[in-house]
Amino acid sequence: MRGIATDVATGYYIAGSSRLHRRNPLTKLLGLLFVLVAAFLLPALSLAVLAALLAGVAISAGLAGALLGSLRIPSVLVVSIVVVNTLFFPGGRDVMLEVGPLSITQQGLTFGLVSAGRLLVVFVASVLFLFTTLADDLLETLVARGVSHRIAFVVQSAVQLIPRMRHRAAGILAAQQARGLSVSGSLVRRLRVLVPLVGPVLLASLVDVRERTLALEARGFGARPGRTAYRVVPDSGLDRVLRVTLIVAILAVIVSAVAGLGR
Amino acid sequence: MRTPIRVEALTIRYPGRPLPSLDDVSITVERGERLGIAGRTGAGKSSLALAVAGFIPRVVRASVAGRVLIDGTGGTDAMKAAPGDLLGRVGIVFSSPSSQLSGSKLTVREELAFGLENLGIPPSQMDGRIDAVMERLGISHLAEREPSSLSGGEQQRVAIASIVTMGPEILVLDEPAAELDPTGAAAVAALLDDLAAAGTTILHAEHDPVALGACDRVVLLEAGRIVPAMASLPPCESLAWTVGPGRQGTAVTIEHVSHRYPNGIEALRDISLKISAGEAVAIVGANGSGKTTLVKQLNGLLRPTHGRVLLDDAPTDGIPVNRLAATVGFAFQDPGDQLFERSVEREVSFGPRQLGRSGTEGSAAEISALVEAALSMTGLTGEREVNPYDLDRSRRKLVALAGVLAMDPAVLVLDEPATGQDRDGIERVGLIVRAMQAAGRTVIAITHDMAFATRWFDRVVVMHEGRLVDHPPPAA
Numbered sequence: 044m045r046g047i048a049t050d051v052a053t054g055y056y057i058a059g060s061s062r063l064h065r066r067n068p069l070t071k072l073l074g075l076l077f078v079l080v081a082a083f084l085l086p087a088l089s090l091a092v093l094a095a096l097l098a099g100v101a102i103s104a105g106l107a108g109a110l111l112g113s114l115r116i117p118s119v120l121v122v123s124i125v126v127v128n129t130l131f132f133p134g135g136r137d138v139m140l141e142v143g144p145l146s147i148t149q150q151g152l153t154f155g156l157v158s159a160g161r162l163l164v165v166f167v168a169s170v171l172f173l174f175t176t177l178a179d180d181l182l183e184t185l186v187a188r189g190v191s192h193r194i195a196f197v198v199q200s201a202v203q204l205i206p207r208m209r210h211r212a213a214g215i216l217a218a219q220q221a222r223g224l225s226v227s228g229s230l231v232r233r234l235r236v237l238v239p240l241v242g243p244v245l246l247a248s249l250v251d252v253r254e255r256t257l258a259l260e261a262r263g264f265g266a267r268p269g270r271t272a273y274r275v276v277p278d279s280g281l282d283r284v285l286r287v288t289l290i291v292a293i294l295a296v297i298v299s300a301v302a303g304l305g306r
Numbered sequence: 307m308r309t310p311i312r313v314e315a316l317t318i319r320y321p322g323r324p325l326p327s328l329d330d331v332s333i334t335v336e337r338g339e340r341l342g343i344a345g346r347t348g349a350g351k352s353s354l355a356l357a358v359a360g361f362i363p364r365v366v367r368a369s370v371a372g373r374v375l376i377d378g379t380g381g382t383d384a385m386k387a388a389p390g391d392l393l394g395r396v397g398i399v400f401s402s403p404s405s406q407l408s409g410s411k412l413t414v415r416e417e418l419a420f421g422l423e424n425l426g427i428p429p430s431q432m433d434g435r436i437d438a439v440m441e442r443l444g445i446s447h448l449a450e451r452e453p454s455s456l457s458g459g460e461q462q463r464v465a466i467a468s469i470v471t472m473g474p475e476i477l478v479l480d481e482p483a484a485e486l487d488p489t490g491a492a493a494v495a496a497l498l499d500d501l502a503a504a505g506t507t508i509l510h511a512e513h514d515p516v517a518l519g520a521c522d523r524v525v526l527l528e529a530g531r532i533v534p535a536m537a538s539l540p541p542c543e544s545l546a547w548t549v550g551p552g553r554q555g556t557a558v559t560i561e562h563v564s565h566r567y568p569n570g571i572e573a574l575r576d577i578s579l580k581i582s583a584g585e586a587v588a589i590v591g592a593n594g595s596g597k598t599t600l601v602k603q604l605n606g607l608l609r610p611t612h613g614r615v616l617l618d619d620a621p622t623d624g625i626p627v628n629r630l631a632a633t634v635g636f637a638f639q640d641p642g643d644q645l646f647e648r649s650v651e652r653e654v655s656f657g658p659r660q661l662g663r664s665g666t667e668g669s670a671a672e673i674s675a676l677v678e679a680a681l682s683m684t685g686l687t688g689e690r691e692v693n694p695y696d697l698d699r700s701r702r703k704l705v706a707l708a709g710v711l712a713m714d715p716a717v718l719v720l721d722e723p724a725t726g727q728d729r730d731g732i733e734r735v736g737l738i739v740r741a742m743q744a745a746g747r748t749v750i751a752i753t754h755d756m757a758f759a760t761r762w763f764d765r766v767v768v769m770h771e772g773r774l775v776d777h778p779p780p781a782a
């Protein structure tokens with residue numbers, strides 16, 4: 044499948060030359076880790092700061108539109124987290140409103156909003172990472188940093204997992220259509236088309252991994268120390284400063300959270 | 307001087323298979339020698355190649371007995387070697403590009419650099435080595451292209467280059483030219499001549515008699531054992547398509563069709579072609595000339611950017627792929643793009659079951675008759691319970707073909723049906739073409755095998771850089 048296959052090497056990468064694009068993949072990975080740690084360990088108000096920060100980064104990288112487009116993926120989950128918690132949070136005491144047998148509690152609403160906010164902030168940070176980082180650059184950076192080849196391969200595969208599966212699913216769907224499968228019609232009918240896709244796509248993903256293993260083995264990936272790099276992934280002084288700052292910030296967040304637990 | 311490859315009493319048994327794939331095989335290959343390994347599909351050629359390259363049992367699981375001694379590794383057994391021991395000494399090339407490209411490199415040049423990086427070659431030396439190999443294989447013009455945007459044959463040449471760049475002393479080849487056009491195959495043959503002359507030891511598993519003829523010596527495998535000479539082939543059976551008789555073929559008209567991919571590559575440029583009902587037409591041309599793009603327009607897998615396709619004078623614009631499938635059956639070049647069911651029988655019956663569901667085809671009995679006929683035509687009746695992924699590539703291609711035959715299409719479109727088949731397999735595909743044509747069907751096939759095209763087809767059309775040419779360009 045030409046055309047679709049192009050997706051796999053580039054994944055979600057959106058070509059650009061913004062400051063975020065130019066950051067070293069490791070810097071961005073640490074940034075992502077910082078957002079993850081801060082979103083879950085700092086008080087809920089910090090979510091607003093993180094969200095504003097991420098929005099600023101997205102706008103400066105020219106990715107605001109693409110980011111908004113990607114938000115429809117977690118939207119159902121986010122809304123359902125808020126709704127379910129608002130109505131059924133076990134610690135809900137202060138009833139704000141009663142609708143028939145259901146009661147909306149203040150604690151439930153707060154918990155729902157905070158949980159959804161955390162998820163959303165981490166999702167946005169991950170998407171910005173994927174939009175601005177090539178899977179191959181990530182692999183090269185990790186390997187150059189002495190990360191084991193196996194782990195680098197797993198991380199890269201994880202980044203490419205969804206583009207690969209999408210590519211396989213599109214290929215299998217085309218093959219099924221070419222043999223008479225109808226994919227139009229009601230929503231229920233279209234969902235019924237997707238169910239039989241699950242098994243073959245999973246199987247094809249396993250075959251994919253096997254084929255890639257053969258390819259990497261034949262080229263001696265990880266077979267020997269002293270690997271060289273044809274294309275050096277840029278790493279600037281700014282990146283090094285940012286990485287130290289991020290590591291300090293991550294540790295500070297963890298320490299403050301642990302200290303907070305002790306009180 | 308020690309022997310580069312010494313295989314001693316090698317037996318290989320894959321889990322879940324009753325018979326060993328290789329049974330007590332011993333061979334030696336001397337330095338600079340080019341040894342051909344011939345034999346039918348399933349004879350054990352690939353297993354031998356994988357073992358010599360150190361892939362069995364470390365990467366491909368199997369129980370083994372015997373030894374594979376590779377010189378230059380201190381006489382270690384390739385089957386017990388650590389990954390780094392054989393690196394740079396032994397290179398292996400497979401027949402299909404999907405298991406040879408890294409899938410993450412953005413240019414062909416970076417793809418070729420990948421192996422050099424793993425060898426620890428200084429970056430300053432990489433471009434020189436890469437350019438030299440690309441030039442010898444005639445792929446210099448592809449250097450900055452994205453590997454996944456290339457055609458199957460172009461990708462295969464990149465895959466061969468990616469191993470040869472690493473400069474192995476021993477080169478193991480498993481049908482490296484199966485997907486290549488004559489020009490590409492000639493470039494690979496010339497490269498192998500040069501490498502052998504320069505002292506590279508080559509073990510070459512192959513069906514193609516021309517490639518085997520270039521070897522210093524040929525060993526024949528049959529059912530996992532070395533046999534003295536090619537056993538005579540069984541007399542050619544004739545095949546007939548007897549279900550749904552009297553169905554008339556459909557004429558195919560391609561009117562001024564152009565196709566541009568989203569990445570801007572213009573694969574088809576104003577193609578017009580009329581194919582009569584019941585005609586058998588072969589489309590030949592170099593890898594990357596647009597053959598696959600053209601035939602994908604026929605069932606709507608791709609749509610013309612300009613122009614249109616008509617089936618019996620009815621335009622196909624706007625008709626979904628699944629409805630066109632009732633008329634146009636399409637067998638993919640790479641069976642991996644087509645097969646998805648867990649048994650051969652389920653795979654083959656998928657098409658007729660879908661058509662039955664939409665009411666255009668008949669009862670369960672009719673479906674089962676179609677499936678039986680398709681299995682018997684492709685010689686797969688005995689493999690109906692097998693998972694297609696457990697078959698080798700040439701038989702997976704036959705499963706894909708059976709899946710299309712079972713839909714009894716008025717127009718049968720085959721993308722490279724003969725590649726990767728042994729002599730019997732090519733003969734069988736040819737007989738299927740003839741049988742379908744005798745039953746009134748229109749057959750359109752892509753092939754790069756000129757002998758196959760002229761033997762089994764009424765007409766041969768040639769594509770070159772996205773256009774049809776009246777006269778084939780002189781062979782390079």
